[in-house]
Amino acid sequence: MSALAQPSTESLQAIRSAFLDFVDDPFYVSELESVRYIPDGLLVLEHGRVKELGAYDALKDKYADLPVTSYPGRLIMPGFIDTHIHFSQMEMIAAYGEQLMEWLYMYVFPTEGKFKDKEYAQKIAALFLDELLKNGTTTALVFTTVFPQSADAFFEEASKRNLRMIAGKVMMDRNAPDYLVDTPDSSYQDSKALIQKWHKNGRLLYAVTPRFAVTSTDEQLEMASRLLQEFPDVYLHTHLSENVDEVQYVAKLFPESKGYLDVYDRAGLVRERSIFAHGVQLSDAEFQRLSEAKAAIAFCPTSNLFLGSGLFRLGQAKSEKHPVHVGLGTDVGAGTSFSLLVTAHVAYKVMQLQKRRLSPFEALFLATLGGARALYLEDKIGNFDPGKEADFVVLNLQSTPLMALRNPEPTAASLKELVDKVFSLIVMGDDRAIQATYVMGKLVSGTAQ
């Protein structure tokens, strides 16, 4: 055919492979209602967004003129979503021997001090985003540091790569070294300027980011609340009830509060688009309050074990009666891996220790559509519904000799076969299982087969 005959296909592209995504939450509805699996599918994109996903046989005639990128023997999923990570802690993964509070003061704060230097922050931001993409993570909710220039550096690098990222400058005005504290007023001014510069700038979004109750005065938490009132569609991102000593410390610092969550609640910070990392020590009443407020928790299993914080009660969070939005967080650098596959693996183990089964579909839901819901981004990412931004990963279930032995046939003909194979992906997979990562339909990491 001549180029003239098919002008409409210029903005189109098509990918053929097996596809897995979620259309609903497998914690609450059956696999048949929640899992969409197409063993031989065609994903058609237009201007980097999903136009259509269906069986290859059903769509091939309709798009006969379209060149197809094929990934035979691979599995394509929506890009992974990391609901809690610190870009400034990338270089200090595996800091030895402490639990939360000591670890912060001994290792984290000195490292974060380096991010006053914008050039340094920019260098790390670039490496950080490369590592995320290499691990198949296309969206993350990111702590930067107290220095606004470190947030600028992060947003600039994310913008260059056209990534759907959410981040914010850390607010912390006490209980930290002098070189790392701001003030209620400066944190307000700096955050406001960053919101005006970056929020909804391309795909970027802003999160008001008080570190945690320990390092913010009441005055600063009020400033955070003021920002949320002035900019109602920005996020709130902080830590909550990670470790027993921390919870006790917060009780001392805020004697008038009923509990840790209540500190944030009294400041008006518990609402939609509020994401709280950890929640390991939450009471049933606090889970219920999070459910009512439609706030979300980032479950960070590798971090919770690394710091000995405890076992997150995912069963409680995903209860029928008081459901709380939950996403997975790597929490690098207390978390020990950038990979959401590894994170899902450890989540499984955390649930096994609680005598509850986490199905591979539930785990992968948390890493994709569940994360998108937790971040109120379900209209933009999380699955292959038409109109969504085409961020996706190409998974190789034979990425090591051992995985190839475990999965002699890399593709699944049925949901039953698929459960087994994706479970092995979660348990045995790491960055090597991510053959390619696409952002807005564009290959940004790995290889086109």
Place this chain on the structure above:
Amino acid sequence: MSALAQPSTESLQAIRSAFLDFVDDPFYVSELESVRYIPDGLLVLEHGRVKELGAYDALKDKYADLPVTSYPGRLIMPGFIDTHIHFSQMEMIAAYGEQLMEWLYMYVFPTEGKFKDKEYAQKIAALFLDELLKNGTTTALVFTTVFPQSADAFFEEASKRNLRMIAGKVMMDRNAPDYLVDTPDSSYQDSKALIQKWHKNGRLLYAVTPRFAVTSTDEQLEMASRLLQEFPDVYLHTHLSENVDEVQYVAKLFPESKGYLDVYDRAGLVRERSIFAHGVQLSDAEFQRLSEAKAAIAFCPTSNLFLGSGLFRLGQAKSEKHPVHVGLGTDVGAGTSFSLLVTAHVAYKVMQLQKRRLSPFEALFLATLGGARALYLEDKIGNFDPGKEADFVVLNLQSTPLMALRNPEPTAASLKELVDKVFSLIVMGDDRAIQATYVMGKLVSGTAQ
């Protein structure tokens, strides 16, 4: 020099790098007394055994004529020792969703049935040994299956590779599918024939291997005991107190016993060279009995979390008062990785959840000299003392971009620096961190730099 002038060097070889090994147990003595670290060392081998290890500067003149294999920027350690693994379960890592007893019946037994076919067993044995070596494991205590031909297959492959391996045919005469059971007499006869064929055949050693109390009658346990009496220097290898349901089941099966360990004790199976996998549910009194008997425990953290068995009380096992020999076990296929680095990482997390710190030296001791002591092989392997068999691994602390960022300088000038670096190796390292594995001084996996 002419060849004539140096006849004595023909059997000699030398390796230059940084070296780390243990000369005593860091759980009981200080790092200075237990850790041997030589930042620039020379390891001299003769006929595949250690002749001498020392500072390069101190030895270079003495061995001036000897060609040197150098690994600059790398760290060499003794080969890792895996004190509990099932070669027949390699292909079924990541079997989904169950705890111990259900997992055994649903997944393990059907898989083990395939090992009746010796050719199949041989194929898997070869892959298994390749995978061990790729992960730096040079000695393992290995479950085969009930079929003596599967033990033959394993020993034959290990013999070809000249490996220091311990294995045995599984004894199980009840509570298993018909196609997997033997009888007290057949298990005795088959084991005896295998002992006569393989025990001390080259570097190979035999372990009498009743699966666990659930699948052996009293009569079979007596046969196991008889084998130990007839062949006092063979091993006893079984499972013990892994899971709460299992412990209750054993109590029902052996109502006359005081507890799970007592079942084995009454049969005369608790003694030197007895290695019990797991011990997660052991009482203080049982730890004390193991200490008195000089028996050993294989601590298998990835498996204990994968099956939700619980947190092994390493602190109790390594108490000053009643010390028990402990090695690390991957326990593939309930364990989720062949790597003893990964296993040490998860051991750290298991201890963090118990609010106890596991130092990287303690963890690496367990993976080397500690394992050798647990297996009563301290005279042959476990460190670089003169005369020991030269099985060792070359470690790369920059094996991924992330590890390279974490360790911009791959070598450590002091013990203090070394703690930090080897901890990152444990937390971030996997098979990629094993640049090369040597067996009796011969490169068998990876690359000579």
